[in-house]
Amino acid sequence: MATKSTGSRNGTKKSAATTRKNTGSNSRSAAPARKSTRSNGKGEDMPNSKFHQLFMDELKDIYWAEKHLVKALGKMQKAASSQELVNAFADHLEMTKEHVSRVEEVFELMGMKPTAKKCEAMEGLVAEAQELISEEEESSVLDAGLIIAAQKVEHYEIAAYGSLRTLANRMGHTDAAAILEQTLDEEKETDSLLTQIAESSVNEEAMAE
Template structure:
């Protein structure tokens, strides 16, 4: 086994202001897991630069140009944010599955990634139906949550504890999606867009089912192993 702190230190953006203790705890992984975790953390650096609400002047100009003036446009903006959420999550879930050790957790993360791709396509179809650009918005809240997941991977020692941290992070992401889909569905209902509302409710129920599955996995297998480790 080896300490991955050096690999992670090289991957960290100095602008993130992470304390030295967060990167020097000597996370013990085998060679393959160390490489995967290091790659996972390195790939998150562009996302973690959004820590807080920092934005470039160019991004700020874009936001000003996208001012929303009516309820329908607010609804479409919510859908655009959700497309960004699902796209980011699909990439993150794959990385999380590679770092995970427990077979059932790996399987759950991979399966949800496949489901996430389907959910994203539903959103794209809705936006295209309304003549809106699916790529117009970037969800910075999801960027921050994924960044925290990457940091968590570097801090936890041992397979069992790391799996517990991964499942906790995955549920944090799920809860954010549940809130976002619930909001979008409510807006669709207010606009009397019943087909849209039903489509969004379908994804919402899938997110809730995934959250239940992760809770069961955590309680029955992952967390007891982490406690006993």
């Protein structure tokens, strides 16, 4: 009887050990694999988090802004008299169309349909440019004013894209951050080009009028 009792206890221990082993194995296999955000560009933020919603709201804002700017740049190009400035607006118009496409690509990476949210800031900046065009005749003074208006727009976009890139990086959306940074760099280049045009000829010609 003692021998049977010992065997029973040993069997119980063995059974319990086996159960623990199997349970541990199942727990490990059930745990979700942690994806690398650097390989697939998908972040680990919760879609319902306020931080994520902030990012999406800002993305919708710049999407509206870029689409609105496409219409405005054509008018600014027609109003300019300096050929160098005309060319700069024409180039930036094509670039802005590309920026719209890139924002749509970021929406796709987020698993969202591109949606625009009215950007009050861009609407106001564009309205200022249109008011300037309606009040000033074609001249170097108007060109100087158009450069100022355009640089106000660029500075807003630089702030917007810089912030979006930072948020995307913080959430681990590295692919989205890379796209946003590419546009950010181009906005900075456009701002520098406008400064160069103003300082090399337009401002001096405007002062002489």
